[in-house]
Amino acid sequence: MSFALDVFSLAAIGAGAFFFFAGMVGLLRFPDSLTRLHALTKADNLGLGLVVLGLLPQAGSLLAALKLIIVWVLVLLSGAATSQMIGRALRKGEDRK
Amino acid sequence: MNLLPIIDVGLALLVLGIATWTIAAREVFGAVVGYVVYGLLLSLVWVRLYAPDVALTEAAVGGGVTGVLLLTAGARLRSGGGKEAGEATGLPLRVVAAVLSLLVALGLAAVVLFLPEPPATLAPEARAGLAATGLGNPITAVLISYRSFDTMLEKIVLVLALTGVWSVAADGAWGRAPAPIGRMAPDGALTLLTQTLAPLGIVVGLHIFWVGADAPGGAFQGGALLAAMWMIVMMARLAEAPRIDARWLRLALIAGPAVFFLAGLAGVAWGDGFFSYPPGFAKPIILFIEAFMLLTIAVTLPMLVAGPPSKGAGR
Numbered sequence: 001m002s003f004a005l006d007v008f009s010l011a012a013i014g015a016g017a018f019f020f021f022a023g024m025v026g027l028l029r030f031p032d033s034l035t036r037l038h039a040l041t042k043a044d045n046l047g048l049g050l051v052v053l054g055l056l057p058q059a060g061s062l063l064a065a066l067k068l069i070i071v072w073v074l075v076l077l078s079g080a081a082t083s084q085m086i087g088r089a090l091r092k093g094e095d096r097k
Numbered sequence: 098m099n100l101l102p103i104i105d106v107g108l109a110l111l112v113l114g115i116a117t118w119t120i121a122a123r124e125v126f127g128a129v130v131g132y133v134v135y136g137l138l139l140s141l142v143w144v145r146l147y148a149p150d151v152a153l154t155e156a157a158v159g160g161g162v163t164g165v166l167l168l169t170a171g172a173r174l175r176s177g178g179g180k181e182a183g184e185a186t187g188l189p190l191r192v193v194a195a196v197l198s199l200l201v202a203l204g205l206a207a208v209v210l211f212l213p214e215p216p217a218t219l220a221p222e223a224r225a226g227l228a229a230t231g232l233g234n235p236i237t238a239v240l241i242s243y244r245s246f247d248t249m250l251e252k253i254v255l256v257l258a259l260t261g262v263w264s265v266a267a268d269g270a271w272g273r274a275p276a277p278i279g280r281m282a283p284d285g286a287l288t289l290l291t292q293t294l295a296p297l298g299i300v301v302g303l304h305i306f307w308v309g310a311d312a313p314g315g316a317f318q319g320g321a322l323l324a325a326m327w328m329i330v331m332m333a334r335l336a337e338a339p340r341i342d343a344r345w346l347r348l349a350l351i352a353g354p355a356v357f358f359l360a361g362l363a364g365v366a367w368g369d370g371f372f373s374y375p376p377g378f379a380k381p382i383i384l385f386i387e388a389f390m391l392l393t394i395a396v397t398l399p400m401l402v403a404g405p406p407s408k409g410a411g412r
Binding site: 074077078079081082084085088 | 284285287288289290293294297
C-alpha cells in the first residue's frame with residue numbers, strides 16, 4: 001500500500017514539476033505579456049495543485065494535509081486575482097497608446 | 098544518495114545570483130522585485146538552517162513588508178520627478194560603497210571561516226532556562242524574557258521610525274490621513290481577493306502569535322501578517338488610512354512598548370528587579386506583553402507603508 005502511495009506521489013509531483021517547467025518555458029519564450037501570463041497561471045494552478053496532490057499521502061496527519069490544500073487554494077485565489085489585475089493594467093496601457 | 102546538499106548549494110547560488118541581479122537592476126521596480134525574491138529565497142535558507150522563527154520573520158518582513166515599503170517609496174520618487182536610482186550616484190560614491198560592502202562581506206566570511214570547533218553556543222543555557230518561563234519555544238524566551246530590554250527598545254525604534262516618516266509631512270497636512278497606498282481605482286479582482294484573504298490572514302496571524310509561546314512564531318511574525326492584511330485592505334480601498342492624530346491610533350502605536358515597560362517596572366516593585374517576572378506567572382505575563390506588541394506591530398507597519406499624511410486625503 002505504501003509503495004503504491006509513493007509511486008502515486010512521485011507521479012503527481014513529477015507531473016506538477018512538468019507543468020512548472022512548461023510554465024517557465026512559456027514565461028521565457030512567449031511573445032507578449034498576456035500570453036506569458038497565460039503560461040504562468042498553468043504553473044501556479046495545475047503545477048502546484050499536482051505537487052500538493054502528490055504530497056497529500058506523505059503529509060502524515062489530516063491537519064497537515066488540510067494545510068497543504070489551504071496553501072494551494074490561497075495560491076489559486078491570489079494568482080487568479082493578480083493575473084486579472086495585471087491583465088487589466090496591460091489593457092489600460094494599450095488603450096493609452 | 099542524499100540530494101539535500103545539492104539543493105542547498107543550488108539555493109545558495111540562487112541567492113547570490115538574485116542578489117547580484119538586484120544590485121545590477123537599472124530600474125527601481127526591477128530591483129525591488131529582485132529584493133522580494135531574495136527575501137523569499139533567504140527564508141528558505143533559514144528553513145534549511147533549522148531556524149523556522151527567523152524564516153517566518155524573513156518571509157513576512159524581509160520579503161513582504163519591506164518590499165511594499167520600497168515599492169511605494171519608488172513610486173513616490175518617480176511621481177515626485179526624482180531620478181531613477183543609479184543616475185544620481187557618481188563614480189566615487191559607488192567605489193566607496195563597493196569597498197565598504199566588500200569589507201563587510203570579507204569580515205563576515207572571516208568570522209564564519211575561523212569559528213572555533215565546536216562553535217560557541219548559548220543554546221543549552223537558553224533551553225535550560227525554559228522551565229522558569231513556562232514557555233516551550235526558546236526563541237520566544239530569549240526575545241521576551243532573557244533579553245526583554247532589547248526587544249522593548251526594538252519596538253520603540255519602530256515607533257521612532259514612524260515619527261520620522263510623519264515628520265516629513267507638509268505643515269498643512271499635519272494631523273490628516275496618509276494618501277491611499279498605490280492610488281489605484283477600486284478593482285473588482287482585488288476587492289474579491291481582499292474580502293477572502295483578509296479574514297483568513299487575520300486568523301493565521303493570530304494563530305502564529307498564539308503558538309509562538311511553544312512553537313515557531315510569535316508577536317513579530319503574527320503582527321507582520323496582520324499588518325499585511327490591513328495593508329491589502331487599504332490598497333483595495335475597502336478602508337481608508339486613519340488620520341494620524343486619531344486617539345486610537347496613537348494609543349495602539351505606544352501600547353506595545355508602554356505595556357512592556359510597565360511590566361518591567363512591575364518587576365521592580367514585586368519581583369527581583371527590572372523585567373523580572375514572578376515565578377509561575379511568567380508565561381501569562383509574557384503573553385500579555387506580546388498581545389500588545391502584536392497590536393503595535395500590526396498598526397505601525399501599515400502606517401509606515403502608508404507614508405506621511407497628505408493634504409488631499411482625510412477630512
